[in-house]
Amino acid sequence: MRKMMLEKPIATALGLGLALSVGWGFATLPLSGAETAPGVTPHVSVLKGEKNFFTGYDTHNLDGTVNVVIEIPAGTTAKYEVSIKTGLIELEQKNGAPRFVQYLGYPCNYGNIPRTILLKEKGGDGDPLDVLVLGASVPTGSVVKTRPLGVLSLIDGGEIDDKVLVALENSPFASCRSMEDLEAKFPGVTTILKTWFTSYKGRDKKGNLILSSTGFKGRAEAIRLIGDSALDYERSVITEADKRALDEKGNPRLYRWPGAKNLGE
Amino acid sequence: MRTSLSTFLHRAALACAFLPLAGQDAELLDKQFGTLQQPAYIKHYEATKSGKVLLNPYLQVATKEYPGLLNPKHSPYNWVIDAEGRVGIIQEAAHPYGRTYDKGFYRPEDKSKRKPGTTENYGHVSALAGGMGRISGEILYDKGTNSFTLNNKSGRYSKNNEDRTPEQMVNAAKLIREVVDPGSATWGPVYYLLEYSPENVREESLKRPDLAYDDAKTKSRPHLVVMPAAPAVPKAEKPVAKAEEPAVKPAAEPKTVEAAPKVEPVKGKKAKKPKAANNDDPS
Numbered sequence: 372m373r374k375m376m377l378e379k380p381i382a383t384a385l386g387l388g389l390a391l392s393v394g395w396g397f398a399t400l401p402l403s404g405a406e407t408a409p410g411v412t413p414h415v416s417v418l419k420g421e422k423n424f425f426t427g428y429d430t431h432n433l434d435g436t437v438n439v440v441i442e443i444p445a446g447t448t449a450k451y452e453v454s455i456k457t458g459l460i461e462l463e464q465k466n467g468a469p470r471f472v473q474y475l476g477y478p479c480n481y482g483n484i485p486r487t488i489l490l491k492e493k494g495g496d497g498d499p500l501d502v503l504v505l506g507a508s509v510p511t512g513s514v515v516k517t518r519p520l521g522v523l524s525l526i527d528g529g530e531i532d533d534k535v536l537v538a539l540e541n542s543p544f545a546s547c548r549s550m551e552d553l554e555a556k557f558p559g560v561t562t563i564l565k566t567w568f569t570s571y572k573g574r575d576k577k578g579n580l581i582l583s584s585t586g587f588k589g590r591a592e593a594i595r596l597i598g599d600s601a602l603d604y605e606r607s608v609i610t611e612a613d614k615r616a617l618d619e620k621g622n623p624r625l626y627r628w629p630g631a632k633n634l635g636e
Numbered sequence: 637m638r639t640s641l642s643t644f645l646h647r648a649a650l651a652c653a654f655l656p657l658a659g660q661d662a663e664l665l666d667k668q669f670g671t672l673q674q675p676a677y678i679k680h681y682e683a684t685k686s687g688k689v690l691l692n693p694y695l696q697v698a699t700k701e702y703p704g705l706l707n708p709k710h711s712p713y714n715w716v717i718d719a720e721g722r723v724g725i726i727q728e729a730a731h732p733y734g735r736t737y738d739k740g741f742y743r744p745e746d747k748s749k750r751k752p753g754t755t756e757n758y759g760h761v762s763a764l765a766g767g768m769g770r771i772s773g774e775i776l777y778d779k780g781t782n783s784f785t786l787n788n789k790s791g792r793y794s795k796n797n798e799d800r801t802p803e804q805m806v807n808a809a810k811l812i813r814e815v816v817d818p819g820s821a822t823w824g825p826v827y828y829l830l831e832y833s834p835e836n837v838r839e840e841s842l843k844r845p846d847l848a849y850d851d852a853k854t855k856s857r858p859h860l861v862v863m864p865a866a867p868a869v870p871k872a873e874k875p876v877a878k879a880e881e882p883a884v885k886p887a888a889e890p891k892t893v894e895a896a897p898k899v900e901p902v903k904g905k906k907a908k909k910p911k912a913a914n915n916d917d918p919s
Binding site for chain 1: 673674675676677678679680681682683684685687689690691692693694695696697698701702703705707710718722724727729732733735737739741742743744745746747764765766767768796819
């Protein structure tokens, strides 16, 4: 497991961020000389890592594991998320207040896969691919190696909001090769996850659960979803100017790479 | 203190005794799957301007502990044996730094002319980020027999090397069948393509009585069938609770594949002879 503990994250939060940071190995710092007027409560908590959390890490590693940036540790309720604009991890704000899940703490670690995107034009939410990480609780801002197991199909307000389910490397769940394997070795996990994620947002005015699920899909679907979203991210940021120029006849030029035999020379 | 020093020396001696094993493992892997070699070339679009070779977004690294998984819809795949004897598997997708050439183009790396409409795809090097590899090739789905065939077609890691023999292809195929789950399909024959073999092996193989061609009349694509298809293994259905799509079973391929009979074609469809390679693009 590759961990990056946030030693000195930038924080615009004061007391709240400090309170949240206790026990996680990082500390939020008040802005120098910042004072608040009576009745004003600082809310924003922003965490800065060694690299940009959205773009600074590869999707895959050479050993085939998938990197995940942990936003919400298992057992906690603060809704931290990676900002694709800043590459920082920010505490979500809702109606002018920090957002905490009004339910039991997350049943697993929650995060996203760097350099992936669910494009809005393809029905996505424009954010990186969300991931549920099975394993011991991991601090916010950690970048961990995982193995895909399947996909939890979720529908939020009529929109598809699927979550990839992965096992944390070197955790007990890492011995699972598939959803069947998970069900056999760790009975109840899929039921717990489905119950929690369809329940934590509560019910609508009609009394129906806001979130619904059609169940789990297998590992093949997880591999496809990760690959498609990684490819969509790269295609969305690479422009013609980033590509090597062709020669005057429109053919590629010979490229010499230091680690290759370069037989075309 | 004396005891702890003695323990330390004992452990150090024990550790030193195991050191040659690492070398032996590498030697064994060299023999089984070919020596570690740099890729023959990196195409202009495969590295960023800072020289980084992108990993394939669908990368799987198959081992006994964590088997790979195939889906006929995503064929063709490329495979490569890495330094540690693992099997890297990737899908052929359009590379984000690549282009599609409506009029075709000349590729300088292998001095070849590409057909109009050719798209620059992720190649074998995207399984290793341009790193060194052993024997390599393709995994192709054959609809007629519902099976995946294997070959040694790789312009980067198989061609232009000292080894990469038919025996190494057999060893690689045995490993792949052991650590990769073909899903609802079976394993088809294993081909050794002479166009991707070392020159000395090619010369010898051209004299073999079992030499075959994709088209005997034109003598196109000379090859050897180095392993027959594996027998179909019935898989017990075991659906995941409330799952939309059944998850895969762990790979459990038979080891006695050499003596296996060929898989019967799907009834009602005229089975075509599977081609030894997918296309003419030596990725």
